[in-house]
Amino acid sequence: MRxxxxxxxxxxxxxxxxxxxxxxxxxxxxxxxxxxxxxxxRDLTTRVGDSQVNREKNRYPYILPYDHCRVRLxxxxxxxxxxxxxxxxxxxxxxxxxxxxTQGPLHSxxxxxxxxxxxxxxxxxxxxxALRHKxxxxxxKYWPLERGTVYHGLIQVTTVSRKQGPDYFxxxxxxxxxxCPTDRTVTHYYYPSWPDRGTPTxxxxxxxxxxxxxxxxxxxxxxxxxxxxxSAGVGRSGTFVALLWLMQLCARGIRPDVRAAVExxxxxxxxxxxxxxxxxxxxxxxxxxxxxxxxxxxPQSRGVSSNINHGVQDRPHSSSARGNRAGRRxxxxxxxTTPSDQPQNAVQQILHPGNLLRRLLPSSSLFxxxxxxx
Numbered sequence: 117m118r119x120x121x122x123x124x125x126x127x128x129x130x131x132x133x134x135x136x137x138x139x140x141x142x143x144x145x146x147x148x149x150x151x152x153x154x155x156x157x158r159d160l161t162t163r164v165g166d167s168q169v170n171r172e173k174n175r176y177p178y179i180l181p182y183d184h185c186r187v188r189l190x191x192x193x194x195x196x197x198x199x200x201x202x203x204x205x206x207x208x209x210x211x212x213x214x215x216x217x218t219q220g221p222l223h224s225x226x227x228x229x230x231x232x233x234x235x236x237x238x239x240x241x242x243x244x245x246a247l248r249h250k251x252x253x254x255x256x257k258y259w260p261l262e263r264g265t266v267y268h269g270l271i272q273v274t275t276v277s278r279k280q281g282p283d284y285f286x287x288x289x290x291x292x293x294x295x296c297p298t299d300r301t302v303t304h305y306y307y308p309s310w311p312d313r314g315t316p317t318x319x320x321x322x323x324x325x326x327x328x329x330x331x332x333x334x335x336x337x338x339x340x341x342x343x344x345x346x347s348a349g350v351g352r353s354g355t356f357v358a359l360l361w362l363m364q365l366c367a368r369g370i371r372p373d374v375r376a377a378v379e380x381x382x383x384x385x386x387x388x389x390x391x392x393x394x395x396x397x398x399x400x401x402x403x404x405x406x407x408x409x410x411x412x413x414x415p416q417s418r419g420v421s422s423n424i425n426h427g428v429q430d431r432p433h434s435s436s437a438r439g440n441r442a443g444r445r446x447x448x449x450x451x452x453t454t455p456s457d458q459p460q461n462a463v464q465q466i467l468h469p470g471n472l473l474r475r476l477l478p479s480s481s482l483f484x485x486x487x488x489x490x
Contacts, residue, residue, distance in 0.1 A: 121369030128406040130371065135399050143396065150395045156382040157185055158186065173228070175219045177350040183464055185384050187216055189231055202349070203227045204385040205341065208361050212272040212302045215357055217385050220245055220255025222461040229268030232291060233269055237340030239302055242329055244356050245346040247309040254347040259289055259304060270294045279327070283309050283321045299482050303424045305329055323405045325358050330367075333360075353386030354381050358398050362406060374398055407445075 122130075138145030164170060167179035174180060181204045181230065192198040201218065202225075208214030216236065220243075223227040233241065245254050252344070260266055260275040267273070274290040285302040309316065309324050317320045333342060346352040358381060362372040381388035389395050 119370065120307075121367070122371060123311070124366065124406065127366050127369070127371055128403075129420040131403060132407060135403050138399070141390075146396050146399070147392060148404055150392050151384060153375070153379055156379050157182070157386055159348070160383070160386075162386075164200060165202060166277075167197075169197045173200060173222070173225055174202050175222055179219065179350055179386065182385065187218070187236065187301065188234060189228060201225065201232055203232060206357060206381055206384040206388070208342075208357060209364060210338070212384070213341050216343045217349045217357065217388070218345045218354045219345060220345050220347045221258045223256050225388075226256055226258045227271070230268045230271040230273060234291060234300075234345060236343075237300075238343050239300070239336060239339055240305070240306075240329070240333065240342040241302060242248050242305045242342060242356060243346075244307045244310055244344070244352045254337065256380055257344070259287065267294075275430070283307065283379065284325050284328075303332065305332075310346075315393055319397065319401045319404050320409050323409065324358060325370050325402050326363065326401075327405065330363055348387075349384060351390030352393055354378070354390065355394045357381060358389055359401050362398070362402050366402070366406060372402060376404070425427045 136147065160182045161184075161428055162180035162182055165174060171177065175196060178201070181202050185202040185205045187201055187205060189199045189201055203216050203218035205213040206217050208217045214240070216232070218232075230292040232238070243255070247253070247257055248386045249256050258268070259273055263275050263277075265272060265274040266332070272294060274292075276288040276290050277396070278288070279286045285304075285306040285308075287306065289302045289304055290299055291302055292299040305325070305328075307322070344353045344357055356375065358377050361377055362374060374395075378389045378398070389398060410475055
């Protein structure tokens with residue numbers, strides 16, 4: 117398929133104009149776009165996550181995985197309910213399952229988290245939440261902060277090394293299943309400094325982090341999906357995936373469409389890019405990145421220490437979601453249907469532009485017999 121591509125300068129010029137247009141009259145355009153996404157996914161069901169037997173496995177009772185694309189674990193000890201984890205496959209351009217977005221593990225679900233990582237052949241984990249905000253636990257510590265080994269269920273988790281960047285940490289983790297001779301290496305990217313109920317103070321910081329992960333995804337074989345999580349796995353996780361996806365489009369000369377990307381994400385997990393501030397931040401960060409306002413900073417090797425539980429992280433729900441439980445339930449049941457499961461691709465290609473066409477390219481600008489081949 118032939119796709120018309122554009123230079124970075126052309127994409128930047130058009131995208132800057134688009135941002136200015138949307139920002140006029142007190143962000144009127146941004147607000148309208150975001151409001152148009154309110155009903156996306158409203159008919160998708162969450163029956164499995166909302167079942168009585170699985171409710172205790174959810175960090176937040178009103179953030180549940182859609183049935184049609186939930187990650188299914190292998191059943192344990194013939195228990196039909198042991199296949200549940202609060203996680204969804206979400207697209208990133210190459211397929212419907214380029215990423216897994218999930219909640220930060222609870223103490224009771226850490227073993228399930230690592231079982232998911234093992235069964236889905238995950239090689240990259242991206243964590244965009246601090247472990248705590250004041251006295252509130254946002255995510256259970258599921259990997260050793262220092263060199264060492266812990267066991268979670270049948271999975272042996274060993275921290276091998278850690279590097280420190282300006283605002284993030286990169287940890288190399290070795291996984292081994294008990295009584296299994298093979299092991300795997302997982303790279304854990306940890307960005308703890310997202311501020312409470314907001315967006316990073318410095319967009320260039322998140323751009324640099326996202327660009328580093330993007331380059332890493334391009335460099336490794338695509339063996340399985342990458343896991344992305346915050347606390348609930350919707351707001352900041354969706355913001356990160358949307359930004360990375362759109363960066364990849366631009367890097368390949370394809371004009372980005374923020375609204376279309378967020379819409380697609382919300383068809384796979386509720387409330388992805390959860391509030392208006394995060395939605396505008398995707399635009400701002402992408403514009404900064406296109407303008408050359410950041411680069412992927414190479415992290416420096418450091419001795420592993422336990423001081424990485426720092427930074428302030430927001431609770432991943434907007435003010436509208438912080439009402440009483442009845443209000444949460446009403447909103448939750450407002451979003452509910454169930455398409456069939458998408459088949460797992462044997463080999464996934466990260467953000468292949470040809471596969472992006474069906475979702476993200478404006479129909480008026482796509483196909484040009486004289487254009488470049490992507």
